[in-house]
Amino acid sequence: MAGATGHLGTLIIKELLARHAHVKALVRKDTPLTKTEPLEKAGAVVIPVDYKNTVTLTEALRDTHCVVSALSGLRDVIVDMQSDLLKAALNAGVPRFIPSDYCIDYTLLPDGSNRNLDFRREFSSVIDHTPIHTTSVLNGMFTDLLKGEAPLVLSSLNRVIYWGDADQPMDFTTIANTAAFTAAAAMDSQAPRFLRIAGEVATIRDVQRAASQALGKEFGLFRVGGLGFLETMIRIMRTIAPARNKVFPPWQGMQYLHNMLSGLPKLEPLDNARYPEIKWTKIREVLS
Secondary structure (H helix, E strand, O other): OOOOHHHHHHHHHHHHHOOOOOEEEEEEOOOOHHHHHEEEEEOOOEEEEOOOHHHHHHHHOOOOEEEOOOOOHHHHHHHHHHHHHHHHHHOOOOOOOEEOOOOOOOOOOOOOOOOOHHHHHHHHHOOOOOOOOOEEEEEEEHHHHHHHOOOOHHHOOOEEEEEEEOOOOOOEEEEHHHHHHHHHHHHOOOOOEEEEEEEEEEEEHHHHHHHHHHHHHEEEEEEEHHHHHHHHHHHHHHHOOOHHHHHHHHHHHHHHHHHHHHHOOOOOOHHHHHHHHHHHHHHHHHHH
């Protein structure tokens, strides 16, 4: 497990251990004990690694059935570090790899429409030219982001804001559901190249109804403008506040919203039923 100390990585490890898997948690050598001790107490084997040291990284991956990556970052992580991890996995004879995708369907988007997804597409082109059995989990937007980080549900104003079409279906999945599904996929040797899931498929109007039910007050809709206006806002924000070294500057989140509201990366067909033990969490439950 790479990216073991992040929120998603920690939850994936918890789900793997619940399924009685033997888990190696790869962490950077400078990772503090406050982050590694909980993993060890849970039952994972914590292995400090240098991703640039192919020899030691290969040894760390010996006798591994599947490498699961939940690494988060920019090109130096998503492309370069994952490529180092992939090389070591190939050297160690690891048969399977789950890359750090966990997003909308980047295969359906044009280059340049989303910087972070461009990195995932670039790594996909790398791993697809190797013999390793790859499975990407695509889950749409993390539903958890609706509680504040994604500027859609404005509780103080009793409004759900949007651009474009309020009836455009979009995919939402909680981090916990994504972790459970990823763990199940990691233990499924027949998992295909892409697995697409959505804890709930919802339009902006559905989000409005969920917010009203969850928070006990009536939410209205506020259409800021069309998708062209949102695209202009993205260009302006990227110019005045580029924050190129940040993974999620404001304009990057706006790119995800533009993608989802366009309908282009809609996940179809969904593979929710592949692991029937997973109980999917709805938007209303997250906002409650």
